[in-house]
Each structure stands twice: as structure tokens, then as C-alpha cells.
Amino acid sequence: MKFVKTVSLAIVGSALAIGGASAQTKTVKIATEGAYAPWNFTTPAGKLDGFEIDLANDLCKRMKVKCEIKAQDWDGIIPGLTAKKYDAIIAGMSITPERQKAISFSRSYANGPNGFLVAKTSPLAQMPGTGQTYNLDTQKAETEKVLEAIKPLLKGKAIGVQGSTIHAAYAEKYFKGVADIREYKTTEAHDLDLAAGRIDAVLADSVAIVESLGKPEFKDYVMVGPGATGGMLGDGVGVGIRKEDAALRKMFDEAIDSALKDGTISKLAVKWFKVDIAPKS
Known part of the structure; x- marks a missing residue:
């Protein structure tokens, strides 16, 4: 650099x-x-x-x-x-x-909202709220209701996030104690671990996920889950x-x-x- x-x-x-x-x-x-x-x-x-x-x-x-x-x-x-x-x-x-x-x-x-990147064959691919976007400022109760609905699917799963980001803070707030939250220095690093099967999902900005989905190694992956904006997401x-x-x-x-x-x-x-x-x- x-x-x-x-x-x-x-x-x-x-x-x-x-x-x-x-x-x-x-x-x-x-x-x-x-x-x-x-x-x-x-x-x-x-x-x-x-x-x-x-x-x-x-x-x-x-x-x-x-x-x-x-x-x-x-x-x-x-x-x-x-x-x-x-x-x-x-x-x-x-x-x-x-x-x-x-x-x-x-x-x-x-x-733009966030989202989860997961393998199409993963149980997480059936995550409730996929395709929906919620605002934590104006729809806090609705957002938290759908997040509660996805927690059973996330139980015991490893989720990759980039450290010191709003996505790391969001995962910590809503999924701590449910999933294994793993922080990475860059988005490229958590993508590598996802492709290698070392984690089950990535939580990131939706446009970053779209970029990952354009790569050959992620042809069998999909973006799922409820997207969120506002509130702690800024x-x-x-x-x-x-x-x-x-x-x-x-x-x-x-x-x-x-x-x-x-x-x-x-x-x-x-x-x-x-x-x-x-x-x-």
C-alpha cells in the first residue's frame, strides 16, 4: 500500500x-x-x-x-x-x-442495509426475514422480533465480522451467547474463512456481500437474513x-x-x- x-x-x-x-x-x-x-x-x-x-x-x-x-x-x-x-x-x-x-x-x-453471506446448502440459507429491510430507528420492535426468530438457526454457529465495525457491534448486541462471533481484521479475511468452511456465515454490509458473490469461489453462496439500517448501524x-x-x-x-x-x-x-x-x- x-x-x-x-x-x-x-x-x-x-x-x-x-x-x-x-x-x-x-x-x-x-x-x-x-x-x-x-x-x-x-x-x-x-x-x-x-x-x-x-x-x-x-x-x-x-x-x-x-x-x-x-x-x-x-x-x-x-x-x-x-x-x-x-x-x-x-x-x-x-x-x-x-x-x-x-x-x-x-x-x-x-x-444500505447489512446481511448474511452463507452457503446455499447451509441451514442458514432458510433464514427468516430474507429480502426484508428494517430501520432500527423507526421499526425497532419489528427488527428485534425478526432477529429473535433467527436466533435458533444461529445457535452454535460461527459468524465472521470485521472488527471495530458497526457489524461487529451489531453481532455482539444481538447474537452474543447464541453464536460464536469471530472478528477479523479485513472483510477479505473472513471471506477466506467462510470459503474454507471455518465459519458458517459472514455478517457484513450488503454491497460488500454482493461483491463477494461475484467471485467464483462464492458461486454456491447466497445473501440471506433481514437487512437493517439506522439505530446503532448509523x-x-x-x-x-x-x-x-x-x-x-x-x-x-x-x-x-x-x-x-x-x-x-x-x-x-x-x-x-x-x-x-x-x-x-
Whole structure:
């Protein structure tokens, strides 16, 4: 993975004054994981690619700044931001109250449910709630009812999740003591264990699962279970920014609004995910 040389921030032209302070930027350093296809990933040639790489470049053009995008391990991505190793995070990061204690977020640029990836021959393939999506903010009782219905199927099963994610927290809250929850450093790692039969299911973002299903080794697998959004799963995916960088947050908000209004984010979502997960409001 490549790491980009740190450069200073300055806004092209006049300064943006926020709360009496001015901030200037001409180059914005952005961290992404580079291991969360199709959101972001590293090609065999070492190049970063994916939905968020295309999006980051588009947003920077709208903001009239230069983008420098670097790969950063997921488990250190927020500490790296607060330590000022880069200026923003664009890495499939959901906006949650817990993360908002440490950093700020732009408005959301994507929002999609989670799901389970399992073998077609697994008993889990008959999981109740498949094809249904629930919102934990507006349908908490309905969501928890269907989750209770799938617990008997999950009893004693091993479920893989990426550590330090909303999916890990969701599994811990709803399935701890029922299933064996195993945390992995990357989604690629839990996919490998699923394909090898070392775990029974993967719980992840639905678009990441769709990406896995496109691989030859997962031709006999299927996405099942009730999808959920909202609540502890957050208010969609946004750009992570330091709390004090209000000017930069405003720039990203305006650029995302523009990209949503002209359909760019919807087009990029369909290109990479085969489905439009752009926020509708």
C-alpha cells in the first residue's frame, strides 16, 4: 500500500471563515482502507480503486482542491485522523453516535442495509426475514422480533465480522451467547474463512456481500437474513473529519449535496454496487 507525503492545507483563493477562524486548503489528504471492495480496494498493481476512490476524486474537483488518497489499516484509521496524519476519512465508515464522540462527519453519501453471506446448502440459507429491510430507528420492535426468530438457526454457529465495525457491534448486541462471533481484521479475511468452511456465515454490509458473490469461489453462496439500517448501524456513510475542521466539513457537505442533486453518486453506486444506495434525503 502506498503512503502519500504529507502536505500543508490551504484553500485556493480566499479563506473560508467559520466561527471567526479561517482555514485554507489546496490539498486534502484522504485516508481509505483499501481492503473493502467495492467501496475501496487495492488492485494487484497497487492502485487504489472503487466507489469511494471515484467519489473522493469527484468531490475534490467540486471543492476545487487536489486530492491525495492513502491506504490506512482500518483499526488505526480514526486515531490517524485525530493525530493529523491526514485530513479526512472516506472508507465506508457509518455515521454513529459512538464515532461522533471522537470525530465529526459530513452529511451521508450512501446508505444500505447489512446481511448474511452463507452457503446455499447451509441451514442458514432458510433464514427468516430474507429480502426484508428494517430501520432500527423507526421499526425497532419489528427488527428485534425478526432477529429473535433467527436466533435458533444461529445457535452454535460461527459468524465472521470485521472488527471495530458497526457489524461487529451489531453481532455482539444481538447474537452474543447464541453464536460464536469471530472478528477479523479485513472483510477479505473472513471471506477466506467462510470459503474454507471455518465459519458458517459472514455478517457484513450488503454491497460488500454482493461483491463477494461475484467471485467464483462464492458461486454456491447466497445473501440471506433481514437487512437493517439506522439505530446503532448509523445514519448512513459519511466523510470522517476532525471536529475542529468545520470549514472542511462544510466544503464536503456542499460537494456531496451537489453530487447527489446531479445524480453523480447514484451513477457511481450503480457502477460499483449494481444498485443505487445514494441517500434519498
